Amino acid sequence: MRRKQAGIALITAVITAALVAALAAWIAWRQQLWFFQLENQLDQGQARAIAYSGVQLARFTLRDDARNNQVDHLGEPWNVPIPAIPVEQGKVGGRLLEQQGRFNLNNLISNGVASDNDIAACRRLFELAGVPPQRVDALVDWLDADGETRPGGAEDAAYLALPQPYRAANQPLTDLASLVRVQGFDAETIARLTPFVSVLPPQTPINVNFAPPEVIAAIVPELALAEAQAVVSRRAGRHFASVGEFIAALPERVRGQLRPEALTVQSRYFISEVDAQFGRVTVRYAALLERNGPDFPRLLWMRRR
Structure with missing residues (x-):
């Protein structure tokens, strides 16, 4: 009887030890998981801060560009995407996308x-x-x-x-x-x-230095797409310094149909796209910037993409 009780006690002790070991392993796993989650949250916060810094750099770039010239075109330095550059424990890169070369849908009203x-x-x-x-x-x-x-x-x-x-x-x-x-x-x-197309505050003119042939053919009544493509081809070698130069590049029969006030060679609205990585976390943001002359551009919105 005593041997039987001793055997039961031994089995009970082994089971208890196994349960304690399993519980300890589970607690250690949960603690490690919590640590990884905390680390990811910290990395995400740092990645967001890096992305915001990238947007700030874009704002400075646009301000300096406005102070140096009054014509925006495809050949400007800010139009070149920035490859991922290393920062502490991560990297950041992005690009600026001009928005007034597209048709603003809010202009319909x-x-x-x-x-x-x-x-x-x-x-x-x-x-x-x-x-x-x-x-x-x-x-x-x-x-x-x-x-x-x-x-x-x-x-x-x-x-x-x-x-x-x-x-x-x-x-x-x-x-x-x-x-x-x-x-x-x-x-x-x-x-x-x-x-x-773009979505901007209402009544923004089209920048003819960025507009694709489809947009040019749309805003110039009776201009064929092939003729708009020819205008864009001329622009590739030398941008339009003024709206007058753009009008002069059009076929004579359509020049009188234009509304010069609906055209421009200077842009106010840009989207800054930023990719930022810190530790194990990568974030992608887009921000709409409004530039008013040489002033520091306004940040209208910034969101994940």
């Missing part, structure tokens, strides 16, 4: 009223991009705040009938990603438009 000239140009651009031009109507309804498009208006019916209903914004877009909420703008449509 001017002071609360639909802009017929911009709507016509946007229709031409959509067609050139392979997007049905009728989609412009849905976009105008989304932006417009007149009596027909206020909450409860006719255009809200399509949005209220969705499985997760919502109303039209009736205000300017905030960024290109917000297009997905507009009827008819799916991911494929947005991808087709991305090289040609």
Whole structure:
């Protein structure tokens, strides 16, 4: 009997020791996991700080550029992407993307009223991009705040009938990603438009030194895409120093159809894209910058991408 009890006690002791060892291993694993999580959070905070420093560098670059010249074009130093450069325990790189060479979708509404000239140009651009031009109507309804498009208006019916209903914004877009909420703008449509459109504060002119042929053909009525491509080819060798030089490069028959106030050779809006890595963490940010002459550019928004 005593031998049997001794055997049971021995087995109990072995099981207890095994449980204690397993518990100790689990606690050590949890502590190591917590340590890794804490380390990742610290690395992420440092990576965000490095990314913000990259955006700050872009702001200084744009300010200095404005102090040195009044014409923005593809050949400027700031237009060259910065490869990843080493920093303490990490690296950072990025690029500046000029935004006024693209058609600003918020230009469709001017002071609360639909802009017929911009709507016509946007229709031409959509067609050139392979997007049905009728989609412009849905976009105008989304932006417009007149009596027909206020909450409860006719255009809200399509949005209220969705499985997760919502109303039209009736205000300017905030960024290109917000297009997905507009009827008819799916991911494929947005991808087709991305090289040609931007979302900026309303009423920004087109920088003709950055505009692709599709945008030029859209903003110049009756200008064929092939003719716009020829204009861009001329620009490759020497940028336009003024809007007048751009107009002189167009076929004579279309020059009188232009609105010079809708064109420029100087840009105010840029997106700074930054990739930053610190330790095991990599972050990617985009920031919209507004430059007002030689002043330090404003940071309008900064978000993960």
